[in-house]
Amino acid sequence: MPPELEAVFTTPPARASRTPVAPAVEAPPPVSVTIDGVEVRLDLPTLCYLENLAPVNVCRVCVVEVTGSRVLVPACSRKVEPGMEIQTESELVRHSRKLVLEFLGSSVDVSLAGPREPDGDIARWAERYGADASRFGVAAPPAGAGVRDAHEPGHHHAPEGSAAARAATVAQPVKVDNELYVRDYSKCILCYKCVEACGEDAQNTFAIAVAGRGFDARISTEWATPLPDSACVYCGNCIGVCPTGALMFRSEHEMRDAGTWDEAAQTVTETICPYCGVGCVLDLHVQDNTIVKVTSPLDSSVTEGHLCIKGRFGFEFTNERRRG
Amino acid sequence: MDLHVVGPLASPVERAAVDAILGPPDSGWSGGVRDSRTDGHVARGGHAARGRRELLLPALHALQDRVGRITQPGLNYVCRRLSVPPAEAYGVATFYSLFATAPRPPAVAHLCDDIACRLAGAEDVAADLERALGPAGAPARDGRMTWLRSPCLGRCELGPAALVTIAGETPVLDAAGILGRLEASVRREESTGAPRSPSDVMRTRASVPQAGSGAPLRLLARVGVADPRSLDDYRAHGGYRALANAMAMGAAATVAEVTDGKLLGRGGAAFPTGRKWAAVAAQAAQPHYVVCNADESEPGTFKDRVLMEEDPFAVVEAMTIEAFATGSSRGYLYIRGEYPLAEARLTNAVEAARSGGLLGPNVAGSGWAFDIELRRGAGAYICGEETALFESIEGKRGEPRNKPPFPVEVGLFGKPTAVNNVETLVNVLLILGDGDGRGGGARYAATGTDGSTGPKLFCLSGHVARPGVYEVPFGTTLRELLALGGGVPGGRAIRAILLGGAAGVFVGPDALDVPLTFEGTRAIGASLGSGVVMVFDETADMVGTLRRIAAFFRDESCGQCVPCRVGTVRQEELLARLADRVEVRSRAEELALLGDIGRAMRDASICGLGQTASSAIESAFRQPELVAL
Ligand SMILES: Cc1cc2nc3c(=O)[nH]c(=O)nc-3n(C[C@H](O)[C@H](O)[C@H](O)COP(=O)(O)O)c2cc1C
Ligand code: SF4
Ligand code: FES
Numbered sequence: 036m037p038p039e040l041e042a043v044f045t046t047p048p049a050r051a052s053r054t055p056v057a058p059a060v061e062a063p064p065p066v067s068v069t070i071d072g073v074e075v076r077l078d079l080p081t082l083c084y085l086e087n088l089a090p091v092n093v094c095r096v097c098v099v100e101v102t103g104s105r106v107l108v109p110a111c112s113r114k115v116e117p118g119m120e121i122q123t124e125s126e127l128v129r130h131s132r133k134l135v136l137e138f139l140g141s142s143v144d145v146s147l148a149g150p151r152e153p154d155g156d157i158a159r160w161a162e163r164y165g166a167d168a169s170r171f172g173v174a175a176p177p178a179g180a181g182v183r184d185a186h187e188p189g190h191h192h193a194p195e196g197s198a199a200a201r202a203a204t205v206a207q208p209v210k211v212d213n214e215l216y217v218r219d220y221s222k223c224i225l226c227y228k229c230v231e232a233c234g235e236d237a238q239n240t241f242a243i244a245v246a247g248r249g250f251d252a253r254i255s256t257e258w259a260t261p262l263p264d265s266a267c268v269y270c271g272n273c274i275g276v277c278p279t280g281a282l283m284f285r286s287e288h289e290m291r292d293a294g295t296w297d298e299a300a301q302t303v304t305e306t307i308c309p310y311c312g313v314g315c316v317l318d319l320h321v322q323d324n325t326i327v328k329v330t331s332p333l334d335s336s337v338t339e340g341h342l343c344i345k346g347r348f349g350f351e352f353t354n355e356r357r358r359g
Numbered sequence: 360m361d362l363h364v365v366g367p368l369a370s371p372v373e374r375a376a377v378d379a380i381l382g383p384p385d386s387g388w389s390g391g392v393r394d395s396r397t398d399g400h401v402a403r404g405g406h407a408a409r410g411r412r413e414l415l416l417p418a419l420h421a422l423q424d425r426v427g428r429i430t431q432p433g434l435n436y437v438c439r440r441l442s443v444p445p446a447e448a449y450g451v452a453t454f455y456s457l458f459a460t461a462p463r464p465p466a467v468a469h470l471c472d473d474i475a476c477r478l479a480g481a482e483d484v485a486a487d488l489e490r491a492l493g494p495a496g497a498p499a500r501d502g503r504m505t506w507l508r509s510p511c512l513g514r515c516e517l518g519p520a521a522l523v524t525i526a527g528e529t530p531v532l533d534a535a536g537i538l539g540r541l542e543a544s545v546r547r548e549e550s551t552g553a554p555r556s557p558s559d560v561m562r563t564r565a566s567v568p569q570a571g572s573g574a575p576l577r578l579l580a581r582v583g584v585a586d587p588r589s590l591d592d593y594r595a596h597g598g599y600r601a602l603a604n605a606m607a608m609g610a611a612a613t614v615a616e617v618t619d620g621k622l623l624g625r626g627g628a629a630f631p632t633g634r635k636w637a638a639v640a641a642q643a644a645q646p647h648y649v650v651c652n653a654d655e656s657e658p659g660t661f662k663d664r665v666l667m668e669e670d671p672f673a674v675v676e677a678m679t680i681e682a683f684a685t686g687s688s689r690g691y692l693y694i695r696g697e698y699p700l701a702e703a704r705l706t707n708a709v710e711a712a713r714s715g716g717l718l719g720p721n722v723a724g725s726g727w728a729f730d731i732e733l734r735r736g737a738g739a740y741i742c743g744e745e746t747a748l749f750e751s752i753e754g755k756r757g758e759p760r761n762k763p764p765f766p767v768e769v770g771l772f773g774k775p776t777a778v779n780n781v782e783t784l785v786n787v788l789l790i791l792g793d794g795d796g797r798g799g800g801a802r803y804a805a806t807g808t809d810g811s812t813g814p815k816l817f818c819l820s821g822h823v824a825r826p827g828v829y830e831v832p833f834g835t836t837l838r839e840l841l842a843l844g845g846g847v848p849g850g851r852a853i854r855a856i857l858l859g860g861a862a863g864v865f866v867g868p869d870a871l872d873v874p875l876t877f878e879g880t881r882a883i884g885a886s887l888g889s890g891v892v893m894v895f896d897e898t899a900d901m902v903g904t905l906r907r908i909a910a911f912f913r914d915e916s917c918g919q920c921v922p923c924r925v926g927t928v929r930q931e932e933l934l935a936r937l938a939d940r941v942e943v944r945s946r947a948e949e950l951a952l953l954g955d956i957g958r959a960m961r962d963a964s965i966c967g968l969g970q971t972a973s974s975a976i977e978s979a980f981r982q983p984e985l986v987a988l
Contacts, residue, residue, distance in 0.1 A: 095922055194935045
């Protein structure tokens with residue numbers, strides 16, 4: 036950023052003061068700007084932003100107030116310009132963030148959402164902004180399998196009578212159609228990250244895209260085809276970027292179901308993938324001496340966080356050998 | 360990219376329909392003879408095919424028009440031809456409401472049940488259809504037909520309106536009669552050059568009551584006078600004088616006249632057209648594009664439809680001038696899919712202009728090349744938002760882009776683009792067609808007020824004696840406009856007037872003396888928007904109207920950003936709770952929550968849809984006498 040830049044933050048941004056905690060790979064830094072050569076980390080919530088993907092600015096939880104702009108602007112994608120006056124915690128900003136968190140909290144299972152770092156997860160943000168998702172009433176019953184996949188654009192059942200006292204949600208059964216990972220779209224906030232990682236920004240496979248429109252929009256393969264029949268190559272890069280736990284290793288999903296998933300009891304071991312000559316950095320997440328999932332650091336110059344099926348899922352044999 | 364296409368093959372009929380748009384396949388890889396049944400991995404076809412992605416929407420239309428839906432094999436075939444991943448193509452097909460990806464009968468009556476047509480008795484027609492054909496969407500008469508509810512079809516002056524689509528070899532798109540049409544599968548003959556029949560004249564009168572009344576019309580001067588199918592007739596009535604003047608003056612002088620005319624965009628945002636053109640002309644990046652926004656889907660708006668149906672050559676000429684002024688060699692005219700007659704007339708006009716040497720490699724013998732392509736939308740209000748419109752033309756989901764950058768820098772295909780509304784463009788002809796064009800801007804600006812120059816079209820609908828498109832100078836009061844339309848039938852009292860459409864604002868009878876200008880309406884917290892003036896008399900069902908508006912935004916949100924995607928749902932639920940008295944908190948808290956929802960949508964949404972989705976509803980609640988809940 037040029038030295039003549041004099042963006043004025045009327046709410047002083049918090050300086051970086053946090054120590055990364057394990058699992059470090061899952062903690063993207065807050066949005067940062069460089070002012071006079073000093074990197075200033077803005078203490079802003081983000082959900083759809085990830086440093087290794089092009090910003091899509093759709094979640095709107097990072098909005099800030101820029102003097103002269105009629106509406107709030109997304110901090111994740113808006114370039115800072117000389118002379119800009121930016122408020123990061125004004126009443127206007129706090130109101131929109133609160134509502135966005137309430138909208139998500141009332142329509143999506145956000146129990147695992149948000150980068151898991153101190154003061155970073157969605158429950159803490161909800162507290163910070165006073166978000167109360169229950170203001171919209173109790174959740175409507177979940178949809179049956181495939182029902183949301185079949186919604187046609189431009190036609191919905193208008194809420195009436197007592198049904199209107201129940202807040203519509205995206206709840207639906209988990210999609211388990213392969214050995215390696217599950218898709219729990221009840222947890223999907225439509226951040227577009229998986230679509231970007233599957234397509235243009237990393238894998239170039241384009242197995243998934245956004246289908247449908249409005250509240251019926253969803254991440255989908257063509258015709259909601261099960262993954263084994265789709266173009267999916269199981270690189271798992273979608274799981275790597277998912278901020279909500281909607282995409283999850285099958286191992287993690289099953290352990291969570293069984294109540295045996297225990298992040299506190301896990302260690303992270305960095306190693307290099309043994310399969311080919313690229314030399315991808317792997318972080319092995321180990322619980323009870325068993326690998327339960329594999330990630331790669333976002334800041335790795337080799338992978339930028341992305342792997343292929345072998346590095347991501349090719350660890351089963353280690354577990355087998357231990358038993359044998 | 361490794362294109363992975365599996366599943367059965369498209370039928371010969373589907374392939375023929377797609378080939379009619381894309382041309383025959385040039386190899387087995389793109390779906391030609393070497394097609395294999397089991398393994399659909401396509402290794403070639405890459406760059407060149409992907410460069411034709413903009414043909415995705417036309418190809419999907421071809422399938423829909425031919426077989427009445429988009430099947431998986433049909434979509435797969437398109438994917439191979441254009442090298443588009445099936446998941447992406449499916450995402451596009453499921454974005455547009457005129458496309459069916461599930462089985463749907465070939466004949467469909469799309470009944471408008473939107474706000475103006477509700478006032479005209481749309482629910483009675485819906486009840487008739489339900490009695491005759493069963494519930495909306497259910498197949499009837501051996502699966503040959505069905506009916507569906509539709510948002511505003513842009514025929515509010517003729518409501519209750521319906522659009523009939525019949526898939527087949529010669530698909531029918533007809534926006535006239537309903538049941539009879541559907542049953543008889545009558546095909547409209549849109550002959551070119553034939554003399555205007557008495558029914559044409561009647562139809563014109565019904566939509567433009569001022570036509571032939573001796574009123575001094577400028578924007579509507581040719582309506583009902585010149586044959587909209589004849590280039591010669593257009594020229595005989597002053598057509599193409601403006602283009603000749605512009606070419607004689609040069610591009611810079613043309614932009615200067617438009618700037619002097621202080622012409623503001625008529626698509627809703629009131630942006631200065633001259634400034635937009637100058638910005639595009641100044642861009643170093645090439646090529647430049649011009650786009651005519653004919654998506655007109657704001658509920659209650661139908662002025663552009665009337666202009667395109669009755670004076671299509673004017674739109675073509677104005678786009679040519681815009682291209683000349685901005686240094687563009689290609690123009691796209693994006694027309695909503697529900698306007699079959701306007702589309703037919705524009706197609707004819709473009710072809711006639713081309714054969715008359717007024718489009719093509721050598722426009723009017725000047726050596727300058729410019730041509731226009733028509734693109735048909737497929738049922739998505741959001742595609743009227745200019746950046747969503749670009750995405751749609753490019754063969755993608757109609758999701759608005761974040762701004763900046765603005766279209767004048769990064770527009771269609773990432774290039775500098777001048778996008779204008781149909782009515783805005785027709786105004787350009789008044790500026791440049793005046794005398795030799797020089798000083799035309801200043802003379803144009805003499806009409807209207809300082810802040811709102813020129814004549815303006817208003818779409819008068821609802822409880823008025825003669826609904827239709829009216830041309831008046833800016834500054835005419837609401838009262839005067841209503842008087843032109845014959846006032847409220849039966850002398851009933853006015854309860855409310857909706858200005859600017861579903862994205863606009865309700866005003867009460869106390870606002871009747873407001874001058875209809877950008878600044879005049881702004882002063883009372885309203886806006887002119889797209890020129891909608893919808894009248895609700897004392898008998899109108901206001902609560903039902905508000906609920907329909909909420910349902911409209913819930914249906915039309917693209918779904919990209921959280922405030923709009925969820926906010927429109929919560930707004931609709933909340934209105935239903937208030938109306939049906941099933942509040943989850945105290946009434947005061949519920950009303951405060953409604954305000955909170957609206958505010959977040961307004962402040963934090965990406966585009967104008969979310970930003971205005973609460974506008975009309977909140978304005979009604981600010982005036983308790985308008986809505987007795
Ligand atoms: C949701 C939405 C829908 C819109 N629909 C239309 C439309 O149907 N026609 C139109 O001309 N402008 C529409 N606009 C405005 C366009 O984005 C754009 O401002 C306009 O086409 C510019 O042309 P003008 O300057 O000639 O008005 C819409 C805007 C939004 C946010
Ligand atoms: S405001 Fe609504 S229509 Fe506009 S981008 Fe956001 S979700 Fe899409
Ligand atoms: S055509 Fe029905 S409300 Fe506009």
